[in-house]
Amino acid sequence: MNKLLTSLALIFVLSSFTTRTELLETNYIKEIPFNFDYGVPIIKALINDIEYNFLFDTGMPTVLSESISNELNLKSIRDIMGMDVNGNKKQESYVIVNEIIVGGISFKKIETLTTDLSAGFEIGCLNLDGVIGNNLIKNAIWEIDYEKKVIRLTDNIDNFQIPESADIIKFKTNEKKGYYSPNINVKVNKKKRKGVKFDTGSTGGIKLPLDFYSNVLDINKSVEYYGKASTAIYGKGQNKKYVDSKVNSIEIGDLQLQNQIVTFDENFPTIGNKFFKNFKIIISYDENNIYMIKQKEYSNTVLENFGFQTGIIDQKAFVALVYKNSNAEKKGVQLGDEIVSVNDLNFSELISKDACNILFNNPIKEMDSMNILFSRNGNKQSLQLEKETLIN
DSSP: OTTTOOOOOEEESSOOOOOOOEESOOSOEEEEEOBOTTSSOEEEEEETTEEEEEEEOTTSOOEEEHHHHHHTTOOOSEEEEEEETTSOEEEEEEEEEEEEEETTEEEEEEEEEEEOTTSSHHHHTTOOSEEEOHHHHTTSEEEEETTTTEEEEESOGGGSOOOTTOEEEEOEEEGGGTEEEEEEEEEETTEEEEEEEEOTTOOOOEEEEHHHHTTOOOOOEEEEEEEOOOEETTEEOOOEEEEEEEEEEEEETTEEEEEEEEEEESSOOEEOHHHHTTEEEEEETTTTEEEEEESSOOOOOOEEESSEEEEEETTEEEEEEEETTSHHHHTTOOTTOEEEEETTEEHHHHHHHHHHHHHHSOGGGGOSEEEEEEEETTEEEEEEEEOEEEEO
């Protein structure tokens, strides 16, 4: 699933983003539970005493769904052309939300983007009413505890216990242009890539640009694949090339990793929750520091699958990605093939019952072998496939 829902991130091409936030409380520490069922932190927040579902997303500004904006009778203060990480564009509007209460803390006069959060199937599955974004996040200090699934916020970093063993990552923002997403540096095999987005709205791991791949020396093992993997707020991207590679070393601030798999693609470089969920994370805009407190070992050293990955369109499962030189590709599996059944599982019936669950918790991932029935242009064919180790 982490290939199919990488981020909600937007890039604003016609306008900068400003904020006029006021806090009504000081010397506080609060705690909010979050839902992590779909690989991103979703919290509750209040507007006009009504509780809504918000994605906690350092990679985006604050967002409110168009339907709720209309219910609240919020008026547009300006328009922009929004563009997501896949290059899809849409005309959008900003409004001012007088108050958003997060964890009991009141954030005032939040400039907020309005958009349709139910237009795309994958994003719609998250059942979001909005996004708590970086122009609000920057006004407090946040601790994301993935082990306990709670987010804590404070105005005094001394309220958080930061062990000496914590790794520190410095970040930058482009505040002059009104962009508050934390951008960090990542070194792969000692080669630096600047401007990697620290993105809690991404389900992915460490993803760097494809053109950076050619600059990285001493790649141990790589596998190439192709298809429509990335879903952002305005929909899927075009068919693209992707490379997963096991690299000798990764440096992210003080963090040092060895022999881990990195994804290289044509999208914006990000680090997401597949990596973050192994840590307790503290984000301080006061210091421009991110503190990483290890909760369990991060390990992304083996790539195993059936040579393809799936997506869902129009209540049908289809082949969204194909790995080059895999047995699936050699046996003729193609992008867009509909998956009718796998072993004794009828995918049409499963999707009709709960398409979102199939998207995020595909039973194929737990299988070691499969007899799969495909349909292509109305013609059905069956294949026997075994799970392959593509990188070890």
